[in-house]
Amino acid sequence: MDLKNKVVVIAGATGGIGREITKAFAKEKVNLVLVARRKVILDSLKQETEKLGAKVDVFECDLTKSGSVEKFVSVLNKDHKQVDVLINAAGVGVYKPLPEIKLDEWQRSLEVNVTAPFLLIQKLLPLLKKSQKACVLSTGSGMGRVAMAKRSAYCTSKFALRGLMLSLAKEYKKTNIQFCHLTLGSVLTAFGPLSLEDKLASQKKGKKYLDPSWLAHTIVAKIKNDTLEDEVTIYPSHYFAESKKGKTALK
Template identity: 25%
Template sequence: MDLQNKIALITGASRGIGQNISYSLAEKGVHVIVTARTESQLLEVKKNINSKGGEATAIPADLSKETDILNLFDEVNKRFGKLEILINNAGIGVFGKLVDFPIEDFDKIMNVNLRAVYLCCQQALKIMIPARNGHIINISSVVGVKGYPNQTAYTASKHAVMGLTKSLAAEIQEYGICVSVILPGGVDTEFARQARPDLDRSILIPPSDISNTVLYLLGLSDNAMVDEIYIRRRTNKPF
C-alpha cells in the first residue's frame, strides 16, 4: 500500500504504542486521525505531528461507549469520506486473582478490549467495503497466547481479539481488505510497567518496534498479507 495521503484512524493514540504508531504513520505521509479519551493529550500529539509538517486530526472519544464510537466514525466519514487504515490499539488492564475479581472490572476490560474493537471494525468496514480497499490492524498481546497469573480477564480479552481477527479476515477477503493482528510482549510503556513491574526495563521492547511492524504490514504488496505477528522481548522463555 502506498501510504502517501492515506487516511488512518488510530485508537488509544494519546500515549504509548498508539502515540508512536501515529508519529510513524504521519512521517510516511499518512493523515492520521488520533483518538483517545483525554483531549489534552490528543491535542499534544496532533500539535507534535503538525509542527513537523505532518497532518493530524484529533477526535476525542471514550471507546467504552457505543455512542462515542458511532459518532467518531460518523465524523471521520463526514470529514474525509474514506478510511484506508484502522489501528485498533486502545486497551485497558485491571489485574487480580479470578477467585475474587470484581465482575464490574471484567466487564470494563471486555468493553474496551473486545467490544470496542468489534464495533470499530464494524464501522470501519461500512466505509472500506464500498471502496473495496483497506487494512485493519488489531493490537492484541502475547498474553492472549501464554496467559499470566492474575491477568485472566485481560488474557481472555486479548485471546478473543485474535479469534475476531482470524474470522474477520476470512469473512472480508473478497473485498480486498486485509485484517492482521500484532501480538506484542514486554513493550516499554507505562501500561506494561504497571502490569509487569518484575520486568527489567532495559530488556523491554521500544514502542518503535511495534510501529515498524505496522509499517511492514502496510507496505506489503497487494498479493501478500500476514495474518499475525508475534513480537516479544529476547528471552530464553517461549513468551
C-alpha cells in the same frame, strides 16, 4: 500500500504504542484521525505530528460508550470518503487473581479490548470498503495465545480479540480489506499495573522489552510494503527463554 494522503484511524493514539504508531505514520504524510479520551494528549500529538507533514483530526471518544463511538463515526463519515487503515491500539490491562477482580474491571477489560475493536470495525466497514486496499490491525498479546495465572480478565479479552481478528481475516480474505492480529510480547510503555519507571528499573536488571518506536516503525513498514499477514507475532527475545521454563509456553 502507498501511504501518502491515506486516511489512517488510530484508536488509542494517546497510549505508549499508539503515540509511536501515530508519529511513524505522520512521517508518511498521511491523514491521521486520532481517537482516545485524553484530549490534552491528543492535542499535543496533533501539534507534533502536523510538524512532520501529516493532516490531523482528533476525536475525544470513550470507546466503551456506544453513543460516543456513534458520534465519532458520524463526524468521520462527513469528513472522509474512505478509511484506508484502522489501528486498534486502545487497551486496558487488569492483572489480578480471580477473587480480586471487580465486576466493572472485568467488564471494562472486555469492552475496551474486544467490544471496541468489534464496534469500530463494524461501523467503519462501509468506509473501509471504499478504499482500494484497506488494512485493519489490532494490538493483541501473547496472552491471547497462552494463558497465565492471575491474568484471567486480560487473557480472556485477548483470546477473544484474537478470535475476532482471525475470523475476520478469513471472512474478508477475498476482499480489499486485510485483517491482521498483532501478537505482542512486553513493550516498554506504562500499560498494566507497572509504571514506566518500574519497567525501566526491571529493564536495567535484564528484563527485555520491545521498544515502542521500533515496534511502530516495524508495523508501518509492513503496511507500506504489503507484508502483513493474518497474524504477526513480535516478542522480545526473553519470551522464548521463559517458555522453556514452562512459564509462558508458546505453542
